[in-house]
Structure formats: structure tokens, C-alpha cells
Amino acid sequence: MTDALSKMLADKPYILADGATGTNLFNMGLQSGDAPEFWNVDHPDRIRTLYRGPVEAGSDLFLTNTFGGNASRLKLHDAQSRVREFNRAGAELGREVADAAGRQVIVAGSIGPTGDIMEPMGTLTFDLAVEMFHEQCEGLKEGGADVVWVETISAPEEYRAAGVAADLAGIPWCGTMSFDTAGRTMMGVTSAGMVDMVEAIKGSKPLAFGANCGVGASDLLRTVLGFAAAGSERPLIAKGNAGIPKFQAGHIHYDGTPELMADYAVLARDCGARIIGGCCGTTPEHLRHMRAALDSRPTGTRPTLEQITERLGGFSSPSDGTGDSAGPTRERRGRRRS
Numbered sequence: 001m002t003d004a005l006s007k008m009l010a011d012k013p014y015i016l017a018d019g020a021t022g023t024n025l026f027n028m029g030l031q032s033g034d035a036p037e038f039w040n041v042d043h044p045d046r047i048r049t050l051y052r053g054p055v056e057a058g059s060d061l062f063l064t065n066t067f068g069g070n071a072s073r074l075k076l077h078d079a080q081s082r083v084r085e086f087n088r089a090g091a092e093l094g095r096e097v098a099d100a101a102g103r104q105v106i107v108a109g110s111i112g113p114t115g116d117i118m119e120p121m122g123t124l125t126f127d128l129a130v131e132m133f134h135e136q137c138e139g140l141k142e143g144g145a146d147v148v149w150v151e152t153i154s155a156p157e158e159y160r161a162a163g164v165a166a167d168l169a170g171i172p173w174c175g176t177m178s179f180d181t182a183g184r185t186m187m188g189v190t191s192a193g194m195v196d197m198v199e200a201i202k203g204s205k206p207l208a209f210g211a212n213c214g215v216g217a218s219d220l221l222r223t224v225l226g227f228a229a230a231g232s233e234r235p236l237i238a239k240g241n242a243g244i245p246k247f248q249a250g251h252i253h254y255d256g257t258p259e260l261m262a263d264y265a266v267l268a269r270d271c272g273a274r275i276i277g278g279c280c281g282t283t284p285e286h287l288r289h290m291r292a293a294l295d296s297r298p299t300g301t302r303p304t305l306e307q308i309t310e311r312l313g314g315f316s317s318p319s320d321g322t323g324d325s326a327g328p329t330r331e332r333r334g335r336r337r338s
Helices: 004-011 022-028 036-042 044-057 071-077 080-099 126-143 156-169 191-200 217-229 258-271 284-296 305-312 330-335
Strands: 061-063 106-111 147-153 173-177 209-213 236-240 245-248 251-254 273-278
Touching (some): 036 080, 044 061, 080 126, 106 126, 126 156, 147 209, 156 191, 191 209, 191 217, 209 217, 217 258, 236 258, 258 305
Parallel strands (some): 061 106
Antiparallel strands (some): 245 251
């Protein structure tokens, strides 16, 4: 237990992670279609501001602006030769902000999917995925990231490839998948299937695993309950969206209020999550309410599906992907706190 995240998990009953990256960068002026990773070099002050947001709101951990910093995604912007540069710069800025916080803050190097489909359905080979992720891991490690944070993955092969890449770079890692359709990832993985996959990894297993993004907070917590029911003793991660996205006046807005995300954070803790944060739509204001709720409300018993929907709204589908009864569906969202 020599890495910073393991030590923090040993010292704290739960860890507050950060919120959205894209949402907050768009609020700073990032344009749709632009690669955010360019800002690590071209607009470092904006990235410092991005990182300071969750730190000042009370987060113990934040992700770097490197989600799409792999060769496949950067090739779309003719920047595939700058992978290591962008990842190193993103981590360096994070290290600077964390070290100035006056308390321990974990810098988690974000690694998102390649955007390609793995064989045999697509053309991406396992070895090529490892190579691309390894390049990112090396840049993040050089920049001072404490841990690699693999997120929004759908395919088990891509998840495992990221773990192999972290091993090659000699840096610990965490990993979340995104569960969208009826409690499954786009490639069909269920919550129980993810637990089996994590436990079967032959190299270094993730320090923590879980779910991020997906549909809404209710669905994500149903998935977290699935992880807990599968009996894994590894720390669980919950990073749910701030409500449901809605297209209004030419922009995407998330309807989750800070008060709703405070309820979500406490429910996530009671579901068994040790690392709790937000994903799309989650701003520092949401995080401040989440921090206050986690610190002031006592830990409760594991919530039922009905209790989750009563507080956060119904599920988007009647099934969680495992064949179990799922409880109320999204039509009950009118009962959610606003």
C-alpha cells in the first residue's frame, strides 16, 4: 500500500471525486468538435481553473483533462504525434493545483475509450489498444499523476488493455464502465459481468472499479447495487450524471439540481461506493452540496430500488440487465425532488 490512493482509501471511509470535465470546459468557451486536450498546452490557465473548481468545492480527487488523449482520437485533429505531450501537460497542471491545495488531493490521469471497436466486430486489436493506452499512461506518469483513471469503457477487452498498459508504465489504475442500455454497457456487460471480469484480470487489478456516466443517477446506483450484490470486496466507484440531459435553446442541459446530487452522493455511499463523484453536468456547485451532505448526514442502510427512485427519479428501463426486478421506470420521475 504505497500509492497515494490506497493510502487515502485506508484513511477515509469515502472519497469525494470531481464532476464533469466537458460540461465545465464548454462553460469556459470550448467549442463542440474541438479536442479539449489542446487546452493543456494552449490555455493552461483555463485548465488550472478547471482543476481548482472541484478542489475548492472539497473534492479529494480530480481527473485530468486527458480523456480523449489517445492516438486514435487525436488523429481526428492531426495531433496523434502529441499524445505524450498533451497527457504530460494535463497531469503537470493537475499536480501543480493539487500540491497547492494545502491538503492531500489525488491527481487521477483520465483515459477514455479509443473510439474504435475491438475485434472481431471492429478493427482494433488488443495489442494496438495496449500500445495507445500505454503511450497515455507514460505521459500521465511523467506529469505526476498519482493513478490512471480509465473511464466510460464499454468493451471488456478495451478495459483489460488499459490495465495492461498501466502495468507496463508501472502506475496503479482504477477503471469504470458506462452502463447505458437496460443496465448493460454498449457491448453488453452487466454489473455482475464487470465484477467477474475485474476478478479475472491476471495483471494488476484496479485499486477501485465501478460505473460512470450512463443515463441518470438512479440507473447508476442500480448498477452499484449490482456490484455490491456480486460480493466484490474492492472499493466501488460511483460517478453519475447530474440528472438527465435535455436539449434546450440549442444546448444540452442536465436537470439535476445541487440538492438532488447531494441526495445521490449519500445514497451512493449507502449503496457501498467508496469513491463518489459526478459525471456529465456536475459543476463545482453540485460538488459543494455533495461534500456537505456526505460530511453531515449519517451513513444509512443499503437503500432499496424504491427508495432510490423516490429520491432521484425512476429508472430509464425496467431491467437492470441481470433479469432481476428493477422497480419503477422513468415515468415516475415526477416524484423526484427538484
